[in-house]
Amino acid sequence: xxxxxxxxxxxxxxxxxxxxxxxxxxxxxxxxxxxxxxxxxxxxxxxxxxxxxxxxxxxxxxxxxxxxxxxxxxxxxxxxxxxxxxxxxxxxxxxxxxxxxxxxxxxxxxxxxxxxxxxxxxxxxxxxxxxxxxxxxxxxxxxxxxxxxxxxxxxxxxxxxxxxxxxxxxxxxxxxxxxxxxxxxxxxxxxxx
Amino acid sequence: xxxxxxxxxxxxxxxxxxxxxxxxxxxxxxxxxxxxxxxxxxxxxxxxxxxxxxxxxxxxxxxxxxxxxxxxxxxxxxxxxxxxxxxxxxxxxxxxxxxxxxxxxxxxxxxxxxxxxxxxxxxxxxxxxxxxxxxxxxxxxxxxxxxxxxxxxxxxxxxxxxxxxxxxxxxxxxxxxxxxxxxxxxxxxxxxxxxxxxxxxxxxxxxxxxxxxxxxxxxxxxxxxxxxxxxxxxxxxxxxxxxxxxxxxxxxxxxxxxxxxxxxxxxxxxxxxxxxxxxxxxxxxxxxxxxxxxxxxxxxxxxxxxxxx
Numbered sequence: 001x002x003x004x005x006x007x008x009x010x011x012x013x014x015x016x017x018x019x020x021x022x023x024x025x026x027x028x029x030x031x032x033x034x035x036x037x038x039x040x041x042x043x044x045x046x047x048x049x050x051x052x053x054x055x056x057x058x059x060x061x062x063x064x065x066x067x068x069x070x071x072x073x074x075x076x077x078x079x080x081x082x083x084x085x086x087x088x089x090x091x092x093x094x095x096x097x098x099x100x101x102x103x104x105x106x107x108x109x110x111x112x113x114x115x116x117x118x119x120x121x122x123x124x125x126x127x128x129x130x131x132x133x134x135x136x137x138x139x140x141x142x143x144x145x146x147x148x149x150x151x152x153x154x155x156x157x158x159x160x161x162x163x164x165x166x167x168x169x170x171x172x173x174x175x176x177x178x179x180x181x182x183x184x185x186x187x188x189x190x191x192x193x
Numbered sequence: 194x195x196x197x198x199x200x201x202x203x204x205x206x207x208x209x210x211x212x213x214x215x216x217x218x219x220x221x222x223x224x225x226x227x228x229x230x231x232x233x234x235x236x237x238x239x240x241x242x243x244x245x246x247x248x249x250x251x252x253x254x255x256x257x258x259x260x261x262x263x264x265x266x267x268x269x270x271x272x273x274x275x276x277x278x279x280x281x282x283x284x285x286x287x288x289x290x291x292x293x294x295x296x297x298x299x300x301x302x303x304x305x306x307x308x309x310x311x312x313x314x315x316x317x318x319x320x321x322x323x324x325x326x327x328x329x330x331x332x333x334x335x336x337x338x339x340x341x342x343x344x345x346x347x348x349x350x351x352x353x354x355x356x357x358x359x360x361x362x363x364x365x366x367x368x369x370x371x372x373x374x375x376x377x378x379x380x381x382x383x384x385x386x387x388x389x390x391x392x393x394x395x396x397x398x399x400x401x402x403x404x405x406x407x408x409x410x411x412x413x414x415x416x417x418x419x420x421x422x423x424x425x426x427x428x429x430x431x432x433x434x435x436x437x438x439x440x441x442x443x444x445x446x447x448x449x450x451x452x453x454x455x456x457x458x459x460x461x462x463x464x465x466x467x468x469x470x471x472x473x474x475x476x477x478x479x480x481x482x483x484x485x486x487x488x489x490x491x492x493x494x495x496x497x498x499x500x501x502x
Contacts, residue, residue, distance in 0.1 A: 120403065120404040121401055121402060121403045121404070122384075122400075122401070122402040122403075122404075123399075123400075123401050124399070124400045124401075124402075125397060125398070125399050125400075126397070126398040126399075126400070127395060127396070127397050127398075128395065128396040128397075128398070129394070129395050129396075130394065130395065130396060131215055131394025131395065132215065132394065132395075135211045135214075135215060138207070138211070139204070139207060139208060139211060142203065142204050142207050143204065145196075145199075145200035145203065145204070146197060146200040146201055146204055148196070148200070149195070149196035149197035149198070149199060149200035149201070150196075150197040150200075152196045152197070153195045153196050153197045
């Protein structure tokens, strides 16, 4: 008896969106608090007079991006593992997150990462991260095999649970009757003679 | 192995490799950090090239090197003299000896160090400085230093800036006094901008601005072609020209620029339109980059506009 459940899951979508929000809101917020008041985290330091404008702007940009990433993550989580649409959603999220990364780091130009005054002198450090832009692009592209691997590993279970017709076609296309049987032991090769 | 696990393993390896490549110069430096490796100190060997130094800046440099130490000596030419409380007569003797160089040693014969060596005359301020950097920055691949005046376009590229032995930043920069006095008359603070390229993966721009005392400086114009900056050091004295069409005279605490029938800013601009502009005074000259001259013109324009109002 084949089952046919829902191909989509709103709770899983919401869970993915929630995790994304945690990453893009809570983490930057915690870092911002750490910069402003390290004593909240039990660190004995006085950051007053030190200007982290560039870092704070970067954290603000990350928080600004959070709704977009939450929506993208919702769409990914909404589609179950093994669903072809999940791969498309993952690739779109990957592209959006890379553009978002460029936005967060302001295309490598972080501006004033630290500035302070000391004995009548003003000290400002501006940073430009150039190497990380190409490296992140490469690392993002390397996620595609993960998406495909996840799809491939879960495809059969997905079809069995949510698409009986598709499952029949899948099984027919992947296993020859002579060598494999259906059911739980189908992967075991039958020994003849 | 499942496909997803294999892909994730490959991804993890790539992430680790990327992190290692991006942080290798810094990580390598950290591995070789010594106990005092975090300290930044300026320590320039107290050895002077006397060809570009006048007696007053030599006296200033010797005083800086000696501080409150006792038993120090100056070696110059074939002479060796102890450093007393008043170094000015000694400085005059050293300059008039015609020696090419001099160095200051302590009572045990060890070469002293000081923050910076200043070569000053009426045309320029040349500063030589060796800065010992924290070990963490030993992985820097290139460095570029510019001296400038905040809120003005005057920028002066360092004559030389390099990293010696992986951790000593050697700086040598010259500031033409005409550009300096003009910027100070406009109330600009001096800054040093250090541009550090860190293994091609990151670039840091460090800008250190120093509040400069500019209240003693003032600017006025006379007629249609003369600018005056008052409040310059009274002991300075020089005269000559800036490019082809602008004369200058520094005397009695006043710097005068004569544009010869045009505003000095316009006459310097005319010279710049025809080629590089240098400051010439007798046999001495200071060359300026086009960007520096453009900055000087902008400062003079701003001062002239301000004087009109």
